[in-house]
Amino acid sequence: xxxxxxxxxxxxxxxxxxxxxxxxxxxxxxxxxxxxxxxxxxxxxxxxxxxxxxxxxxxxxxxxxxxxxxxxxxxxxxxxxxxxxxxxxxxxxxxxxxxxxxxxxxxxxxxxxxxxxxxxxxxxxxxxxxxxxxxxxxxxxxxxxxxxxxxxxxxxxxxxxxxxxxxxxxxxxxxxxxxxxxxxxxxxxxxxxxxxxxxxxxxxxxxxxxxxxxxxxxxxxxxxxxxxxxxxxxxxxxxxxxxxxxxxxxxxxxxxxxxxxxxxxxxxxxxxxxxxxxxxxxxxxxxxxxxxxxxxxxxxxxxxxxxxxxxxxxxxxxxxxxxxxxxxxxxxxxxxxxxxxxxxxxxxxxx
Amino acid sequence: xxxxxxxxxxxxxxxxxxxxxxxxxxxxxxxxxxxxxxxxxxxxxxxxxxxxxxxxxxxxxxxxxxxxxxxxxxxxxxxxxxxxxxxxxxxxxxxxxxxxxxxxxxxxxxxxxxxxxxxxxxxxxxxxxxxxxxxxxxxxxxxxxxxxxxxxxxxxxxxxxxxxxxxxxxxxxxxxxxxxxxxxxxxxxxxxxxxxxxxxxxxxxxxxxxxxxxxxxxxxxxxxxxxxxxxxxxxxxxxxxxxxxxxxxxxxxxxxxxxxxxxxxxxxxxxxxxxxxxxxxxxxxxxxxxxxxxxxxxxxxxxxxxxxxxxxxxxxxxxxxxxxxxxxxxxxxxxxxxxxxxxxxxxxxxxxxxxxxxxxxxxxxxxxxxxxxxxxxxxxxxxxxxxxxxxxxxxxxxxxxxxxxxxxxxxxxxxxxxxxxxxxxxxxxxxxxxxxxxxxxxxxxxxxxxxxxxxxxxxxxxxxxxxxxxxxxxxxxxxxxxxxxxxxxxxxxxxxxxxxxxxxxxxxxxxxxxxxxxxxxxxxxxxxxxxxxxxxxxxxxxxxxx
Numbered sequence: 001x002x003x004x005x006x007x008x009x010x011x012x013x014x015x016x017x018x019x020x021x022x023x024x025x026x027x028x029x030x031x032x033x034x035x036x037x038x039x040x041x042x043x044x045x046x047x048x049x050x051x052x053x054x055x056x057x058x059x060x061x062x063x064x065x066x067x068x069x070x071x072x073x074x075x076x077x078x079x080x081x082x083x084x085x086x087x088x089x090x091x092x093x094x095x096x097x098x099x100x101x102x103x104x105x106x107x108x109x110x111x112x113x114x115x116x117x118x119x120x121x122x123x124x125x126x127x128x129x130x131x132x133x134x135x136x137x138x139x140x141x142x143x144x145x146x147x148x149x150x151x152x153x154x155x156x157x158x159x160x161x162x163x164x165x166x167x168x169x170x171x172x173x174x175x176x177x178x179x180x181x182x183x184x185x186x187x188x189x190x191x192x193x194x195x196x197x198x199x200x201x202x203x204x205x206x207x208x209x210x211x212x213x214x215x216x217x218x219x220x221x222x223x224x225x226x227x228x229x230x231x232x233x234x235x236x237x238x239x240x241x242x243x244x245x246x247x248x249x250x251x252x253x254x255x256x257x258x259x260x261x262x263x264x265x266x267x268x269x270x271x272x273x274x275x276x277x278x279x280x281x282x283x284x285x286x287x288x289x290x291x292x293x294x295x296x297x298x299x300x301x302x303x304x305x306x307x308x309x310x311x312x313x314x315x316x317x318x319x320x321x322x323x324x325x326x327x328x329x330x331x332x333x334x335x336x337x338x339x340x341x342x343x344x345x346x347x348x349x350x351x
Numbered sequence: 352x353x354x355x356x357x358x359x360x361x362x363x364x365x366x367x368x369x370x371x372x373x374x375x376x377x378x379x380x381x382x383x384x385x386x387x388x389x390x391x392x393x394x395x396x397x398x399x400x401x402x403x404x405x406x407x408x409x410x411x412x413x414x415x416x417x418x419x420x421x422x423x424x425x426x427x428x429x430x431x432x433x434x435x436x437x438x439x440x441x442x443x444x445x446x447x448x449x450x451x452x453x454x455x456x457x458x459x460x461x462x463x464x465x466x467x468x469x470x471x472x473x474x475x476x477x478x479x480x481x482x483x484x485x486x487x488x489x490x491x492x493x494x495x496x497x498x499x500x501x502x503x504x505x506x507x508x509x510x511x512x513x514x515x516x517x518x519x520x521x522x523x524x525x526x527x528x529x530x531x532x533x534x535x536x537x538x539x540x541x542x543x544x545x546x547x548x549x550x551x552x553x554x555x556x557x558x559x560x561x562x563x564x565x566x567x568x569x570x571x572x573x574x575x576x577x578x579x580x581x582x583x584x585x586x587x588x589x590x591x592x593x594x595x596x597x598x599x600x601x602x603x604x605x606x607x608x609x610x611x612x613x614x615x616x617x618x619x620x621x622x623x624x625x626x627x628x629x630x631x632x633x634x635x636x637x638x639x640x641x642x643x644x645x646x647x648x649x650x651x652x653x654x655x656x657x658x659x660x661x662x663x664x665x666x667x668x669x670x671x672x673x674x675x676x677x678x679x680x681x682x683x684x685x686x687x688x689x690x691x692x693x694x695x696x697x698x699x700x701x702x703x704x705x706x707x708x709x710x711x712x713x714x715x716x717x718x719x720x721x722x723x724x725x726x727x728x729x730x731x732x733x734x735x736x737x738x739x740x741x742x743x744x745x746x747x748x749x750x751x752x753x754x755x756x757x758x759x760x761x762x763x764x765x766x767x768x769x770x771x772x773x774x775x776x777x778x779x780x781x782x783x784x785x786x787x788x789x790x791x792x793x794x795x796x797x798x799x800x801x802x803x804x805x806x807x808x809x810x811x812x813x814x815x816x817x818x819x820x821x822x823x824x825x826x827x828x829x830x831x832x833x834x835x836x837x838x839x840x841x842x843x844x845x846x847x848x849x850x851x852x853x854x855x856x857x858x859x860x861x862x863x864x865x866x867x868x869x870x871x872x873x874x875x876x877x878x879x880x881x882x883x884x885x886x887x888x889x890x891x892x893x894x895x896x897x
Contacts, residue, residue, distance in 0.1 A: 053797055074800045074809075086798040090816050100802030144798075151802060 001065060002026035003187055004050070004155060009059035011045050019045040020056070021211035030185045032178070036198040037208035038234065043191045046208075047157050050189065051080050063154060074103075079148030079186075081158040085140040087132045087147075093119065094128040096143050100151040118146040121180055138169045145177065149184060156181070156188040162197065170194075174201050195235045199223060207231045229342040232265065239311045240265045241339075246286065246307030250334060253284040258341040258349050268314035270338035273302060273324070274331045286311065286332040290324045304332055358719060365716050369734050371759070372774040376749035377604075377737065383597040383752045396598040406580065406599075413561055413576040413606070416495050420560030421553050423500025427651050428507025428552060434644045435508075436515040439635045441645065449652035450505040452659045455878040457835045457852050459565025460871045461498045463859045464658035465489050466570065467665065490572040498566050501655045503556035510552030514545040520631045547618040554614040558607055562742030564838040565856060577603050578744050578838070585748055585842060597752055600745040607740035659875060665868035673863040683869035691854060691866070695873065698851040701765060702833040705772040709780050710826045714818075716777075717784025735778035746771050747842025763845040771839045776829045780822075787821045788814070820888040827885035831878045 004027040011020040020042045027033045035043035048054050050061060052073030061068040068076060079100075088096050097115045106114070119125045122142035132140055141161055148156060161177070162170045178201050181188050192198050198205050199219040207214040207222060207230070215227045226232035241247045241264045251257070251264070258264070274285075288306035300318035304311050311332055315322055324330065341349040387393045400406045431450070435443055453461075468475045469489035479486055489497070518541055526536045564578040571579065577599050585596040636644055653660075669680040687695065720731060738746070750771050754761035761767040791814055799809035837852035844853050851874050858867035 051797070051801055053800075072805075073797075074803050074805050076801075077803070078801055080798065080801040082794040082798060084792050084794055086792060086794040088795065088798075088813055099799070103803040103808075147798070147802070157801075 003029045003031075003064060004189075005060070005062045006046070006050070007060045007062075009046060009049060009061070010057050011042070011049060011054070012057045018211050020049070020059075023059075023208075023211070023213055025206055025213065025216065027187055027189065029187055032181055032188050032190065032201060032203045034190045034192060034198045034202040034205045035208055036192060036195060036205050036235070037214075038193055040210075041208040042211040043193075043208050044159055047159055047189060047191050050155070051078055051157055052076050077151070077153050078155045078157060079151060079153035081141070081144045081148050081156070081161045083160040083163055085137070085144045085164075087140045087143050089131070089133050092129050092131055093124060093135075093143055096132065097147045097150050100147060104151060114150055115146075118150040121149070121183075122146045122176070137165050138173055141165065141173065145180070149180070149186070152184075153186060156186045158188065158190045160191055160193070163192070163194070170197070171200075177201065199235070205235075207234060209234075226340070227348045229263065229265070229346040229348075232267075232340065232342075232348075237268055237312070238265045239268060239271075240309070241311075242309035244308065250284040250286060250308065251339070254334070254336045254339070256336070256339060256341075259343070261344045262341045262349055263344075264339050264341050266311075266334060266338045266340065268301065268312045269299075269316070270335060271311070271313040272333040273304075273313055273315065274333055282336065284334045284336075286334065288330060288332055290326055290328045290330055292326065293324045295323070302330075304330060306332060361715055361719050365719065365731065368712070369731075372770055373734065373737055376746070376753040377741075379752035380597045380600050380604075380745070380749045383594050384601050386594055388592065388594060396594050399595065400598055400602065405575070409575045409577050409580045409599075410602070412492070412567075412574060413578070413603075415492060416499060416563075416567065416576055417557050417561045417610075419492075419496040420499030420503055421557040423496055424503040424507050424556035424560075425549065425553050427500055427504035427655075428556075429511055429549070430647055431504065431508045431651050432511035432515055434648045436512045436631070437633060438641075438644050439633045440648055446648050446652045449656040450508050451882060452875075453502060453655035454505040454509075455831050455835070455882060456659045456662075456875060457565070457837060457855070457871070459569055459837060459852075459856055459859070460662055461502050461658040462494075462566040462569040463864070463867065464661035465494060465498055467661055467864065468657070469494075490570055492571075492574050494570040495567055495574065498570060499556075499560050499563070501651075501657070502566075503559055504651065504655060506555040506559070507549065507552035510548040510555075511545050514548030515541070516631060518544045518631055523631075550614045550618045554610060557610055558740070558742075561603065561607060561610075562744070562838070564742075564744050564841070569859060577606075578742060581744050581748060582838075582842065585751070593748075593752070596748055600748050603742050603745050604740060607742065611736075611740055662868040662871040663875070665864060666872040668865060668868075670865040673861070673865065675865060683865040686866050687869055687873065691870065694849050694851055694854045694870075697765075697848060698834055698874075699877075701769050701772070701848075701850060702830050704765075705769045705776070705833045706826050706830045708769070708773045709776050709829050710822060712773075713777055713780025713825075714784050714822055717781045718788060720781060721785040721788035735781055738775045738778055741775070743775070743836060743838030744842060746775060747839035750839070750843060762843075763848070765848050768840055768843050768848055768850070771843060772833045772836055775836075775839070776832055780825050780829060783821060783825050784818065787818050791817055824885040824889035827881040827888070830881045834874065834877055834881075 006026070007024045009020050009023040010018070012018050023042070023046060025033075035046060037043045045054065049056050050068070052068075052071070056069065063076075088099065091099065094115055097118055098111050101111045101114065116125065116128070119128055122145050124139065124142050124146065127135070127139070132143055135143075144161070158177070162173055165173065174197055190198075190201065199222070202219055204216060204218055205222045206216045209230050215222060215231045217225075217227075222231060222235055226235065229238075232238050241250075243263075247264060272283075286304075286306040286308055288304040288311065290302055291305050291310070292301075292303040294301040294303075295318065298317065300315045300322060302313045302315065302324050304313060313332055343349050384396050385392060385394070387395055431446070434440060435446060440446060466489065467473060469486070470476070471488045471490075473488065476486055476488065488494075522540055522544070523536055526540045531539065561576075562578060564582060567574055567576045567579050568582075575583075581596045581599040581603065584592045584599065635641075665675070666683050667679045667681070668683075669676040669678045670682050716731075741749070750767055751762060753759075754767060761770070795813050795817075796806070796809045799813045800806055804812060834850075835852060836850075837856060840850050840853050841856065844850065851870055855867045855870050855874070858864070858870065
């Protein structure tokens with residue numbers, strides 16, 4: 001049995017809206033588990049149900065083998081980090097972090113050492129006596145993190161903790177969160193809508209959509225082997241081929257088959273460009289003309305009009321010679337293992 | 352769940368409170384206005400109001416002083432707000448202090464001080480007469496308008512200067528970039544932005560001008576308005592006419608409500624929320640413009656605070672009975688100490704009791720309004736608007752109408768004065784508590800719960816400390832209103848429950864200006880302390896005084 005088990009979690013708000021529709025997940029000890037999905041997909045509702053801030057309409061939550069739903073939220077022993085930091089403005093940084101130790105009847109001397117340690121871990125040791133009001137968002141979230149960890153909770157929940165921070169700080173702090181989590185070895189559930197963040201930080205990712213789970217897996221599985229069209233499009237980008245003779249010809253050339261009505265798609269970075277006519281044998285070729293060239297530094301995106309639709313090709317490390325101009329005739333190279341087929345219900349065929 | 356029950360009880364108690372202290376009095380006023388002196392159901396009172404020239408005049412006069420006060424306040428307040436928020440004015444803080452002084456001094460002190468200066472035997476008038484300049488005394492409608500303009504301009508000033516400080520400068524820069532002249536820019540960009548504040552400040556001035564009783568009474572010299580008519584009809588020794596007094600009260604309420612609706616209608620589309628990335632800056636004026644701006648600001652400020660200055664000075668003058676002598680002495684204060692201790696004590700006990708009630712009930716109901724949105728709180732919000740449009744004199748008459756006979760008899764008690772102050776000030780506290788609660792993110796309490804505190808403990812340890820400074824500050828400001836309240840107390844007092852404003856009013860009528868000035872100074876000192884404490888707790892925030 002897993003450390004945290006959620007079975008058939010369903011949450012209905014009011015008469016019509018179903019936020020969670022029969023969700024079952026299992027999280028292991030020490031695991032960094034991310035709930036990923038667009039806003040309104042139910043990820044925050046699920047997190048708040050685990051914390052106890054809203055109760056499920058039906059379903060079970062068990063932590064370490066015991067039913068969590070009958071435990072009131074303040075006795076669940078679950079640390080939580082909030083999107084808006086929720087740092088107490090009338091308490092000093094030290095008192096904020098010590099706040100959760102007081103109801104646990106920790107002796108004063110031990111509070112001092114534990115808080116000091118926690119503040120060192122989030123690199124706020126020098127700021128213990130300051131009030132948080134004037135501190136930056138990144139520093140406030142570090143307080144939130146230290147405050148949630150210092151009580152040695154059975155579970156750590158993070159609700160989009162980085163979404164209010166700027167891009168550079170977000171990357172910096174997510175590395176710290178990852179390192180600290182590995183050090184203290186607390187099972188963590190992390191909610192985000194940022195796919196890159198989810199890939200970077202997680203042991204496993206659970207992609208959610210419209211109150212249901214689309215796929216659970218390691219970052220490599222989620223990105224490299226998406227099981228639904230939704231996952232493929234939400235995590236990374238996707239070219240969808242338009243059906244027709246050009247697509248059929250290409251599939252024939254590659255020896256790929258799928259049931260009728262299937263949709264074929266391919267990730268831009270799996271494609272390559274060549275001058276027309278100069279393709280190796282192991283790949284299929286789609287002739288086309290360049291309609292747009294976007295240079296992004298470490299990569300370039302070339303939009304190509306082909307008989308199988310508009311296809312974006314991503315080129316790594318584009319040098320000066322890789323620059324394409326609009327109207328240029330090119331061949332899009334499609335390796336045999338690149339195309340993915342999805343059924344009419346969006347489920348991957350033969351993945 | 353026990354928590355649900357607690358809030359359900361609070362909800363029911365709130366409605367009971369509103370019912371007893373608001374709906375019954377207002378209902379009694381309505382009912383009383385529909386019966387004649389013999390107890391017959393009739394519309395005769397309203398017919399009489401429509402037919403008698405005296406009431407026509409009072410109605411028109413009320414509109415005249417209302418709109419006159421409104422325009423005077425708008426003019427002075429806008430000039431001051433514009434100068435202070437757009438130009439570098441030396442001693443800007445001092446100017447704001449002058450505005451606060453004008454705001455927290457009871458209005459009838461203004462009337463009395465202007466009489467001292469410009470009345471029949473006024474100091475300035477006498478001085479000018481010595482120089483051969485004969486100016487008319489200040490009595491009549493002109494005097495009332497001057498006093499109202501100088502008394503109520505702070506409403507406009509504080510509202511508009513707040514709004515002007517919130518206009519994003521990028522907007523004006525954008526207009527400049529599009530080729531608008533400074534004048535066009537002001538009229539087409541800045542003016543629409545501050546329009547809601549202008550109408551809100553103007554409404555406050557208008558409502559207070561209509562409700563004011565002391566100023567027309569002391570300065571009017573026969574210039575009757577609805578408020579004085581209502582009081583005269585109620586208080587006449589012979590031929591007191593309660594049903595006519597209540598009729599006029601109903602008309603006053605309706606009039607105020609019309610203006611509140613009108614203001615809401617006028618500013619309905621004009622609520623702007625700008626980002627404050629580019630804050631407005633103050634320009635350093637040069638030459639005669641600088642002199643003009645300073646002169647305007649200081650003239651308005653000093654004239655507005657004049658009554659306060661005068662009453663402080665006069666309180667130290669030597670007197671012989673009611674007559675002033677040359678030189679200074681503490682006689683007036685001695686007379687307060689030996690003869691009027693009970694009045695001061697009454698004022699303090701009533702105000703403290705009212706404020707304590709306001710703070711406790713207002714906070715609990717504010718939490719109800721902000722946090723228990725499942726209840727029908729918008730209705731509650733609406734009900735709390737009602738006292739806002741009821742002039743003090745009307746509240747007084749309404750409480751007499753409701754609690755003179757019947758199941759609850761309160762006339763002549765301290766309770767009736769305390770409750771009349773309580774119900775008028777309660778809406779303010781409920782609204783400020785609710786809005787400060789709405790600004791505290793619910794995740795703050797959730798964080799405390801996740802750290803091991805029960806929901807009630809989380810509320811106590813996190814939310815309460817965050818709202819307490821605001822509650823104390825609000826309480827202090829309620830104290831200022833409570834201790835300065837004249838018109839409702841004047842209707843409700845008996846000999847043993849006389850308060851300082853009532854005593855001052857009676858002293859002025861008796862011509863005993865020395866003691867009146869000394870008592871006013873004491874009142875002012877108490878108000879000043881309360882405002883100071885309020886600012887200590889919430890930071891200097893003049894707009895909270897409105």
